[in-house]
Amino acid sequence: MPPGRWLVPVAAGGKPAPALGPFGGSVAFAAASTEAGPARRRVVVLGATGSIGVSCLDVIAHLGDRLQAVGLSAHSSGDALLEQARRCQPRWITLTDPEAARRCDRAALDGCELLVGADGIQKMVTHPDVDVVVTAIVGAAGLHGTWAALEAGKTVAVANKETLVMAGPLVMDLAQRQGGRLLPVDSEHSAVFQALASGRASEVARVVLTGSGGPFRGKTTAQLANVTVDEALRHPTWRMGPKITVDSATLMNKALEIIEARWLFGLPAEKIEVIIHPESVIHSFVEFTDGSVLAQLSPPDMRLPIQYALTWPERVSGPTRRLDWRELSCWRFEQPDRETFPALDLGHEVARRGGTCGAVLNAANEAAVGRFLNGSLRFLDIARVCRAVLDQHNYSARPTLSELTAVDAWARQEADRWTH
Ligand code: NDP
């Protein structure tokens, strides 16, 4: 990646793609600007019924003069999706679960088209009238939509970190080849993205990702032996879907974020560190070679990084609360407890090794978290399963997408068989 140009599309042959207005990859958007101001960006939200999806629709509702939801997807929450469609009036909605689509009350569609399954996602994210795709599906199921959008050269606001964990090098390469663009939604990566604008790639000494420490910060391994699902789902600062909330409790979320940063920013694993910051106000730091440290701060609210990805490179007033400097007294920082939370080290190891490791770790973790949530695995076994499956796997340094899909299926099977 050329110095100082992050996540910017590069055309085939390694030459930077021509600038096409604020959204480099979106000719349609640039061409649609008028004297009255920029045309509204047409947004598809994959995973609209989840925590990120709902926040995203709130941002779009607040910025109705700039943004318009034209497509929404959910897996099986048909009623919730129809209710969102009633409010946002999109052109399409997609239910990826065919059974849910069959049950859907078509009389309530009110002019919007109901699409089904992977074909529906494909149609929405590749349509020429779409400017931005927000990928907020949870887990490896998000890969298909992200891939299809990038193949069509779209700008992707990426919340679905699992896609980058699983197939980071292939995804980044696809974005470059097709002139697409990835903009981070994850709060830490949005902070890093914003701080990186202050220097060149060659001037970055290290990136420090902050983490709240989750609900079990300060606990010992012995105290975590019998934690319940309810306890793991009680996150101190963020309200999120169940999978990422459990990931935050094991610190696997931070491990996945190390890998996400590795590929998104092209940073070597050694330059990515983690610090615990329980207040979740400082969303990450970038330290440059001269010793200057830049950070991005705001109250913990995902609507801000979502908004930044949707309005980038502009900043506008939106729905989020501002920091009240009179209320702030102290911010704490702690080193992560790597012994109690061994998942964290898996993140560094996988970011360093690359190849098939990301797909294996991601799939083993998804399967293990699923088992923890349904009561068939203990909390501490989540990281153990991931370590065991990673150690057993047949490593390959440059896997294709179909090899990664096969490795993903294998790792899930192994994790499902695991008994300590
Ligand atoms: P949720 O569990 O709240 O929502 C998941 C969404 O994905 C729902 O719309 C769900 O539809 C849909 N979905 C679930 N399974 C499938 C499937 N097999 N195929 C298609 N769609 C599916 O998750 P979050 O919003 O918390 O997280 C979404 C992504 O964003 C994750 O990758 C997470 O890591 C990332 N992220 C989340 C943050 C947060 O604050 N929540 C912060 C940073 C990143 P349905 O309702 O029908 O089940």
Ligand code: MG
């Ligand atoms: Mg995060």
